Amino acid sequence: MRKTLTALLFVATLPTLAMAMPEGGPRPHERGPEMFKELNLSKEQRQEVRKLMGEQMKSRHDITRRYLDKLPEAEKQAMKKDLDKAREDNQKALRALLNPEQQKAFDEHQKKMEARRAEMKEFKAWKAEKDKKAS
Structure with missing residues (x-):
């Protein structure tokens, strides 16, 4: 259930992130691994950066899970329902395009x-x- 809620939370945030993204997609100096291309990192540095970013993602996941675990079951179900509705609405809008x-x-x-x-x-x-x- 925890993994499902976390996954649902993640899936629900993707459309929001996509809509919040600047015109033309992410800018290399602002987001993701692209921002490191300008630094001309060595292979070892790229591997270390990848490792650190993976650790950060896991840490954020663990923190999110810790707070979701504290929610009462009724709120977890309400959140799941809201996330499902948001996913369905997003899919309908995407399909319409x-x-x-x-x-x-x-x-x-x-x-x-x-x-x-x-x-x-x-x-x-x-x-x-x-x-x-x-x-």
């Missing part, structure tokens, strides 16, 4: 993703049951 051929491909991709989500949910339930029996 596409031509009919693109919409068909988009719909097929969405069906595949739903099937994968269902498989993962089933797997997690099976694993939880297996872990419960092992204990």
